[in-house]
Each structure stands twice: as structure tokens, then as C-alpha cells.
Amino acid sequence: MTELTARLRAGYGAGPRHVIVVTAAIVLAGWVALRLAGEATTGRMLLWFLGAVIAHDLVLFPAYATADRVLRAVIRPGPDRRVALLNHLRAPALASALLFLVFAPGILRLGETTHLAATGQNQHPYLSRWLLLTAAFFLSSALTYALRAAWRRLTTRRVRGNGGQAPGKRSERA
Amino acid sequence: MSRSRPGPSTDPTGAPPANADDHGAPRRFWRALDRHRPPGVDTLDRSWRSPLRGPWLTAVYGSVLLVGLPLVIITGLLDYAAYGPRFGQAFPHDVGWLRLPTFDWPTRPSWLFRVTQGLHVTLGIVLIPVVLGKLWSVIPKLFNWPPARSLAQVLERLTLLLLVGGILFQIATGLLNIQYAYLFGFDFYTAHYFGGWVFIGAFVAHVVLKLPRLVTALRSRPFGAELRTPVAATHPEPPDPDDLVAARPGPATVSRRGAVGLVGGATLLLAALTVGQTLDGPLRHTALLLPRGRDNGPGPNGFPVNRTVAAAGVRPEETGSGWRLTLRGADRTVTLDRPGLLAMAQHTAALPIACVEGWSTRQTWTGVRLRDLAALAGVADPASARVSSLEKAGLFREAVLAPNQVLDPDSLLALRVNGVDLSPDHGFPARVIVPALPGVHCTKWVAEIDFRVRGDD
Structure with missing residues (x-):
């Protein structure tokens, strides 16, 4: 048995457990693909399956990574790293983008007729609600940033008054 | 963009991968x-x-x-x-x-x-x-x-x-x-x-x-x-x-x-x-960006609708005084109008209705027990019951109920909700409501219930 395992490792590149689970997963997916092969819309399903991977890996990820690089290039973290303006912009932007991603069908009014038939209502309110939520995220983040910066200036001044200690022990002093 | 790396913990060169010699055959x-x-x-x-x-x-x-x-x-x-x-x-x-x-x-x-x-x-x-x-x-x-x-x-x-x-x-x-x-x-x-x-x-x-x-x-x-x-x-x-x-x-x-x-x-x-979207009361409105967080209007019928009467294509004249419920049993067919149903023993139950889309709401339904209707059709112990709607098309125009779903004391052919008649969108003149049954199988605008005898199919 161990010799067989060793040969498997050398030739295949992993142990027997690997062969079993990986083959099982691929066979299951292959069986599903064969099962669906007769359907008129199989091509579309496959397109959406692979399209979802491409949309995430080659569109969404590069887009948000690039946006973050631009943001980082514009806002170099200052000497005071603890109150980072960068993260006060990242957090609300991410929250807003996430909500857009998840609730895009309502926000962009995709599927007006099916929505109306199902619920008896239109999709009009979602866009303004999302914009309001976005504004609320950025406002509260800005407010927190301002308060933290003000608090920091205050404590720094106090620390200086106490004999020029280095700042950084704020939480222990409070 | 290039800044000095933080401390000595990083590997300075492109060191060979740890598993470099795990190449398989060939x-x-x-x-x-x-x-x-x-x-x-x-x-x-x-x-x-x-x-x-x-x-x-x-x-x-x-x-x-x-x-x-x-x-x-x-x-x-x-x-x-x-x-x-x-x-x-x-x-x-x-x-x-x-x-x-x-x-x-x-x-x-x-x-x-x-x-x-x-x-x-x-x-x-x-x-x-x-x-x-x-x-x-x-x-x-x-x-x-x-x-x-x-x-x-x-x-x-x-x-x-x-x-x-x-x-x-x-x-x-x-x-x-x-x-x-x-x-x-x-x-x-x-x-x-x-x-x-x-x-x-x-x-x-x-x-x-x-x-x-x-x-x-x-x-x-x-x-x-x-x-x-x-x-x-x-x-x-x-x-x-x-x-x-x-x-x-x-x-x-x-x-x-x-x-x-x-x-x-x-x-x-x-x-x-x-x-x-799964809560009742004011907290429902916190589902700000979902269809089921919306206001469904005032009054006892103000809760989410899954398919409107207009979308179902059920016309007002079909649900008016001419509406009849047909019950089919083993050897008899019974026809009832709405006053006839209201004259039967009424039962009230507070039951949730929940949909595959994840939303749910609990309402108080009043109507005739399905098991009473089964008995009326001469099938007190049915194998199943097929409920059909006035709806002509649509994936859920009919649904089959299992025996336990017909016989549960809270399983109803509901005529009223929260003390008033069902609204057209909620299935007037009559709809099914069964505990723990998916909402789409709680057939609305019911036209016929076919109670199957055991050993029938």
C-alpha cells in the first residue's frame, strides 16, 4: 500500500485522498453538465457560470484594486497613521459598492415587469435609498474622522503640556 | 509607490518555492x-x-x-x-x-x-x-x-x-x-x-x-x-x-x-x-433595498403579495357572486358558494406565510378547516389533495397537499385575514393556508380541491 501511495505521489503529485475527492467533484460536475446538455438554455448557464468567475477575477477585482491604488497614491498616509484618512474613505466606499453589487437589480431597475407582477410595486425607491445610504456612510465616516482628529489634537496638546511625552498612550490616559 | 519594506521579516529575494521538487510525471x-x-x-x-x-x-x-x-x-x-x-x-x-x-x-x-x-x-x-x-x-x-x-x-x-x-x-x-x-x-x-x-x-x-x-x-x-x-x-x-x-x-x-x-x-x-424581510412590524422597513421591506398599504390586508391578481389574470367576474368552490371526493362532487363556506364551522389560526425569496410574515387567517372539506367530500382520510386556482397559467396554478397538510387542525381554506375579507391580491374569494407550507403552494383564488382516496393513484 505504501509503495502504491509513493508511486501515486511521484506520478500524480498527491496522495490517494486527493485523487478521490478531486475526481468525485469533477465527475459530479461532469454528470450535471451531461444531464443539462439537453436543455435549450445550457449554453447560457455555462456562460453565466464561467462569466461569474471572469467577472469577479478579471473585472471586479482589478477594478477595485486599481481604485484603491489610485486612492493610496492620492492620499499618502500622513505622519499620524492612527487617524488614517485613507481608511475613512475606504470603508464608506466599500460599503456603498457592496450594497450596489448586491442590490443592483433594484437600484438599476432591472426586471420592472416581473417585480411589478410579483409585488404589485415599482422599483423606483431603491436608487434614492442607496444614494442616501451612501451619503450617510461618507458623512458618518467624515464625522468620525473629524472627531478623532480633534480628539487627537487635544490630547497631543495635553501631553505636550505634561512635559513633552510622545503621544500614543491616549487610551491609557482617558 | 515604492516604499521600503517593513522590517526584516520579509524574504528579500524570489526564493524558490518551498515545494519546488513536487513535480509530477512527466x-x-x-x-x-x-x-x-x-x-x-x-x-x-x-x-x-x-x-x-x-x-x-x-x-x-x-x-x-x-x-x-x-x-x-x-x-x-x-x-x-x-x-x-x-x-x-x-x-x-x-x-x-x-x-x-x-x-x-x-x-x-x-x-x-x-x-x-x-x-x-x-x-x-x-x-x-x-x-x-x-x-x-x-x-x-x-x-x-x-x-x-x-x-x-x-x-x-x-x-x-x-x-x-x-x-x-x-x-x-x-x-x-x-x-x-x-x-x-x-x-x-x-x-x-x-x-x-x-x-x-x-x-x-x-x-x-x-x-x-x-x-x-x-x-x-x-x-x-x-x-x-x-x-x-x-x-x-x-x-x-x-x-x-x-x-x-x-x-x-x-x-x-x-x-x-x-x-x-x-x-x-x-x-x-x-x-x-422576515420580520413583522416596523422593523420590516429596515430591509430598505429589498422588495419585501416596502410598505404594502394600510389595513388588515397590508402585507406582502407574491403574485398580484392582475398578473395572475384572474378577472373580477370570476371571483364575484358567481364563484363556486368544487370539492371532488371518491364518489361525489360538492359545490359550495362563499356564503355556504362562511356558514360552515370557522377556525382562526395565526400562521406565517413564507416565500422562497426569503421573506415571511405572520397573519391571522380565518376560514374552513381543510379536513372538514375533505370529510364533506367523503374522503376523511385522503392520500393527497390537489388544489387548483382560477389562474389559467403559471407554475403554481395548482398544488398537491400531503395527508398531514390536509389534516392539520390549522390547515385552512381561508376566507378572511386579520378580521376582514381577503383582498383580491391575497386570493379572494378563498385561499389555502397550511402551516410550514411554502407560500407558492398556499394556492390563491381557489376553484377546486380534489381529494384523492388512498390507493387511488
Whole structure:
């Protein structure tokens, strides 16, 4: 048995457990693909399956990574790293983008007729609600940033008054 | 952009990968592939900047999914079972080997479907940030060179395609379905059921292969200590065999606590905007961006509608005084009008109605017990009951009820809700309401109930 395992490792590149689970997963997916092969819309399903991977890996990820690089290039973290303006912009932007991603069908009014038939209502309110939520995220983040910066200036001044200690022990002093 | 690297913990050179000699057969081929690096891969390899990527962070996101996704899977399969595959009314009908064990979906507790379906949809939504965070943490591996060093790695990459494709496909189709935007142009049920199984297979394989790594990675850094580490003290993890740690990381702009907190916060945000669709009272309005957080007007009939009377094509003259309910039994057919039904013994029950789209609401329904109607039709102990609607077309114009669903004392042909007549959108003149039954099977605008005798089919 161990010799067989060793040969498997050398030739295949992993142990027997690997062969079993990986083959099982691929066979299951292959069986599903064969099962669906007769359907008129199989091509579309496959397109959406692979399209979802491409949309995430080659569109969404590069887009948000690039946006973050631009943001980082514009806002170099200052000497005071603890109150980072960068993260006060990242957090609300991410929250807003996430909500857009998840609730895009309502926000962009995709599927007006099916929505109306199902619920008896239109999709009009979602866009303004999302914009309001976005504004609320950025406002509260800005407010927190301002308060933290003000608090920091205050404590720094106090620390200086106490004999020029280095700042950084704020939480222990409070 | 280029800044000095933080401290001596990083590996200065492109050290050979830890598992360089795990090339499989044919060795020459895999070695040659390894050596022939296409232009750009080295630049790309050096361009990964985040010092947070590494086994520990991946393992933290991974362990949340390890707990959460099985719950989504199980509740999803239970929802399929709730549709009654035994009566051929679970979609897709014909699933071959992927049939679930058949059992009668219980009527108790009455909130059963509300919970399974609510959990499936809500958890599915709130795990989205964790899935995205997990994918972010491992994405450099997609661009690694060589893409594989053995057949084992080729096949594993294929299962990763099924894993990532599967989860994204399920999220995308699920999100579009609950928001009624059928952009994909294929049958949702077929795609979501089979897509689910593709994902399940790949998920099981991934867990079996990676669980040891996950455990090791979680143990490598005490969770509590990591959550107390500020940005200034956040350094990359040591190089790992999976190459998750960046070769040339930049300085940290977020601590690991920050990264976990960001995903956790996003999860809480989605939860706060989703749970409302399963709640009654003012909290329902917290589902601000979902169809089921909306105001459905004042009065006793002001709760969500799943299919409007207009969409169902049921005309007012069909539901007026000329409306008759036909009951079919073994050897007799009984016809009743609405006053006749109202003259029968009325029963009131507070029952939830829950839909596959994850929303639910509890209302107080009044009407005639289904078992009384069965007895009236001469079938006191039916094998099943087929309920048909006035609706001419539509996937759910009729539904078959199992014996336990007919005989439950709270199973009603409801005529009134919250003390008033049903509104046309809620199924006037009469609708079915059965504890724990999926909302689409609580047939509205009922025209006929066919009680089958045991041994009939």
C-alpha cells in the first residue's frame, strides 16, 4: 500500500485522498453538465457560470484594486497613521459598492415587469435609498474622522503640556 | 509607490518555492513549464502589495465559510424537499441521482419553512462579503507561475474553478431571483439546484484538502493577540508553501483586525438590510433595498403579495357572486358558494406565510378547516389533495397537499385575514393556508380541491 501511495505521489503529485475527492467533484460536475446538455438554455448557464468567475477575477477585482491604488497614491498616509484618512474613505466606499453589487437589480431597475407582477410595486425607491445610504456612510465616516482628529489634537496638546511625552498612550490616559 | 519594506521579516529575494521538487510525471514537462516563465508573470508576482495576505487571514475567512456555507446548503436542500418532490412539484422535477430522500414535509412547527428559507436567503446574502474577502486573500494564486506542477494540481485547479464558479453562480442567480430580475434567461430552479450540487462537490473536495492547512494557519497566530495588534505593528506572515504571502509586500495600511472588522462590518450591514424581510412590524422597513421591506398599504390586508391578481389574470367576474368552490371526493362532487363556506364551522389560526425569496410574515387567517372539506367530500382520510386556482397559467396554478397538510387542525381554506375579507391580491374569494407550507403552494383564488382516496393513484 505504501509503495502504491509513493508511486501515486511521484506520478500524480498527491496522495490517494486527493485523487478521490478531486475526481468525485469533477465527475459530479461532469454528470450535471451531461444531464443539462439537453436543455435549450445550457449554453447560457455555462456562460453565466464561467462569466461569474471572469467577472469577479478579471473585472471586479482589478477594478477595485486599481481604485484603491489610485486612492493610496492620492492620499499618502500622513505622519499620524492612527487617524488614517485613507481608511475613512475606504470603508464608506466599500460599503456603498457592496450594497450596489448586491442590490443592483433594484437600484438599476432591472426586471420592472416581473417585480411589478410579483409585488404589485415599482422599483423606483431603491436608487434614492442607496444614494442616501451612501451619503450617510461618507458623512458618518467624515464625522468620525473629524472627531478623532480633534480628539487627537487635544490630547497631543495635553501631553505636550505634561512635559513633552510622545503621544500614543491616549487610551491609557482617558 | 515604492516604499521600503517593513522590517526584516520579509524574504528579500524570489526564493524558490518551498515545494519546488513536487513535480509530477512527466517530470520534464512540468519542470520545463516551471522554467518557461511568460513575460509579465514576475512583474505581476512582485506587484502584490498587501502585507495582510497570508494563511492566517485566509483561514479566518475560510472558517466562517466552513460554518456558514453548510447551513446555506442544508437549508437550501430542505427548501427543495418542502416543495414536495414526491408529488412532482419540486423544481427541477427530474434530478436523477441527485434525488433527495423523500419524506412528508411536516406542518409543525408552523414556522419551519419560514426559518429554513429565511436562513437560506439571509445567510446566503450576509456571507457575500466573507466570500469576497476570501477570494481577495487568495487571488494571487490565480496568476501564479507555473499554474501547476503535476496532474494533481491541474485537477485541483479545475475543482477550484467549480468552487469559485459555483459560489458566484449561486450568489448571482439567488440575488437576481429574490429581486425578480430574471436577466439570465434560463430556469432559475434548474440552474440553482444543479449549480448548488456542482458547488457542493467542489466545496467538499476543497474542505477535505485544505482543512489541515486551515487548522495550522489558525494556530500560527493567536486570534485574540492578532485582534489587539495595531496597524503599526502589522507585519507580513512568513513565506508559506501556498505562496499566499506577497513576495514584496508594502507597508500595512490596515491591521488584520481592520481587515476582519471590515468584512465583519460589511456582513452586519447586509444582515441589517436583509433580516427585515422576515420580520413583522416596523422593523420590516429596515430591509430598505429589498422588495419585501416596502410598505404594502394600510389595513388588515397590508402585507406582502407574491403574485398580484392582475398578473395572475384572474378577472373580477370570476371571483364575484358567481364563484363556486368544487370539492371532488371518491364518489361525489360538492359545490359550495362563499356564503355556504362562511356558514360552515370557522377556525382562526395565526400562521406565517413564507416565500422562497426569503421573506415571511405572520397573519391571522380565518376560514374552513381543510379536513372538514375533505370529510364533506367523503374522503376523511385522503392520500393527497390537489388544489387548483382560477389562474389559467403559471407554475403554481395548482398544488398537491400531503395527508398531514390536509389534516392539520390549522390547515385552512381561508376566507378572511386579520378580521376582514381577503383582498383580491391575497386570493379572494378563498385561499389555502397550511402551516410550514411554502407560500407558492398556499394556492390563491381557489376553484377546486380534489381529494384523492388512498390507493387511488
